[in-house]
Amino acid sequence: MSKNDISSSLEDYLEAIAEIIERNGHAHTKDIADRLGVKMPSVTNALQALSARGLIHYQSHSPVELTTEGAQTAAVIRHRHTALKKFFSEILKLENKEADTTACKIEHVIGETVLSRFVALIDAISDREDCAPLREYLASTMPKICPDETEELISLDQLPKDKSAVVVKVAEGLRGLKKFADLGLVPGTLLQFEGRAPFGDLLRIKVMGSSLSLRAGDAQYIWVKLAD
Incomplete structure (x- = not known):
């Protein structure tokens, strides 16, 4: 049987x-x-x-x-x-x-x-x-991912300089979702905000050891929570 x-x-x-x-x-x-x-x-x-x-x-x-x-x-x-x-x-x-x-x-x-x-x-x-x-x-990353919706989330453009955070969700309104996913900006990813460019609206973030430039307007669609 x-x-x-x-x-x-x-x-x-x-x-x-x-x-x-x-x-x-x-x-x-x-x-x-x-x-x-x-x-x-x-x-x-x-x-x-x-x-x-x-x-x-x-x-x-x-x-x-x-x-x-x-x-x-x-x-x-x-x-x-x-x-x-x-x-x-x-x-x-x-x-x-x-x-x-x-x-x-x-x-x-x-x-x-x-x-x-x-x-x-x-x-x-x-x-x-x-x-x-x-x-x-x-x-380092998995234990920090929690579906508790009561936790305070902030958009990536509001993350303080030199702070690390975990991506919780990416809003559907973000253009080029696949491009950002290919860069590693998906739920569960640990990243660090390195700062803003002197001019313009570019942000510098570090993802999986690599530094990336990201428009502040796009960063508003990426929601994160501060890492411990």
Whole structure:
């Protein structure tokens, strides 16, 4: 039976059973209910459904056991979860709980081809020597990106001299969006305002180690928040 033959909810149960057995050596109905935060009748219904699909051995008042097929399916589900959680925690720098929750939401819909490419990307960023600058950039930038809309944002042209900031959003009214994106002026980018030109409306900013000139009129469309 393919993992696609069971719902995302049943995948959660199967994953929980495998984790509990690995930790405790056995999995009882109450253990599963506690692990998933659900009521006992819900667990019973799910176990009956998994048993009917040949993924577990289930008898009332006895520990739940995975069948060979159930163990294989659970391993695939857990592999997806582990790989996605690693991406969210090590690459996107999310807190452990948020990384775990996000991985749980996505793992049920991601295909094996996409997953394998995620793993290749994670391994490359984590291990390749030529990715060291990228690792440093991610480590310094990702934790500063926050969707909290209550934070005060300022337009780039209002950023004080020598101050650093993170780009939060770029307004659609900015002409040549692709040009600015190619320069690195996209949400999440860390930049520094170096100052204004003596004459005219040009601003000097440093982005990823390079100094750029930007019209003040264009800078009004780029919203940033001060970096810590």
